[in-house]
Amino acid sequence: MILLCAVVVLGIVAIPAGSGSDTTVVTPPPSGIVQQKSLLAPPQPKAAVNCAEVACLALTFDDGPDPVNTPRLLDLLRDRQVRATFFVVGANAAAHPDIVRRMYSEGHEVGNHSWVHPNLTKLDPAQIDDQVVRTQFAVMAAGVPAPRWFRPPYGAMNDQVRAHVPMALALWNIDPEDWGAKDPGQVVERILARAGPGRVVDLHDMHRLTVDAMPAVIDALKPHYTLVTMSELFDTEPGQRGEFYGR
Numbered sequence: 001m002i003l004l005c006a007v008v009v010l011g012i013v014a015i016p017a018g019s020g021s022d023t024t025v026v027t028p029p030p031s032g033i034v035q036q037k038s039l040l041a042p043p044q045p046k047a048a049v050n051c052a053e054v055a056c057l058a059l060t061f062d063d064g065p066d067p068v069n070t071p072r073l074l075d076l077l078r079d080r081q082v083r084a085t086f087f088v089v090g091a092n093a094a095a096h097p098d099i100v101r102r103m104y105s106e107g108h109e110v111g112n113h114s115w116v117h118p119n120l121t122k123l124d125p126a127q128i129d130d131q132v133v134r135t136q137f138a139v140m141a142a143g144v145p146a147p148r149w150f151r152p153p154y155g156a157m158n159d160q161v162r163a164h165v166p167m168a169l170a171l172w173n174i175d176p177e178d179w180g181a182k183d184p185g186q187v188v189e190r191i192l193a194r195a196g197p198g199r200v201v202d203l204h205d206m207h208r209l210t211v212d213a214m215p216a217v218i219d220a221l222k223p224h225y226t227l228v229t230m231s232e233l234f235d236t237e238p239g240q241r242g243e244f245y246g247r
């Protein structure tokens with residue numbers, strides 16, 4: 001209820017789930033009655049893969065889209081027929097809606113990584129709501145369904161964050177620290193050393209070196225794992241909440 005009130009203050013109005021196609025461009029009207037469920041994702045087809053039975057692994061990429069390195073990554077994921085999850089920063093998504101649209105149209109999942117990547121534990125409830133809601137609308141404005149997953153910047157959470165993010169929280173259990181790696185080989189090594197069924201790898205698509213490492217990572221993982229999105233890995237329902245590190 002607190003969230004609902006905060007959203008009303010933001011002056012954002014619902015676009016009823018299921019109205020129009022996935023490619024409808026959403027323009028937030030100036031005022032009106034809010035339906036909280038509008039911020040949640042519409043139902044999507046069930047995953048073709050059953051990760052309860054098959055060895056799955058999820059590659060996830062945060063902080064983009066980046067105009068140079070994200071398209072490079074999308075090219076190589078497409079060439080290798082691999083799907084991933086992109087946790088976009090809302091301000092970057094708003095600057096590059098074409099890249100967000102491409103992610104979705106090529107089968108990837110788009111998640112929410114806040115509007116400008118603050119530590120949410122330092123914000124008040126209204127500020128947390130703003131970070132979440134603005135990013136949901138930036139993704140929807142790109143013609144992509146509202147994200148079902150939220151990845152807290154830095155993985156920083158407290159009870160207030162948990163209460164004010166009305167989505168599943170996407171954590172991880174493999175952190176290769178790609179942002180600090182000296183060369184692509186280091187990223188490859190760190191991932192392969194910890195790879196296992198049900199794991200979630202946290203990567204960053206704005207780093208050239210991370211993208212450089214992906215062909216070797218994917219070629220090594222693909223014979224052993226089905227590479228899937230977050231929703232496929234956890235088989236979550238729209239609106240489902242909780243914290244997910246791996247399965």
Ligand code: NI
Pocket residue numbers: 062063113117153154
């Ligand atoms: Ni991040």
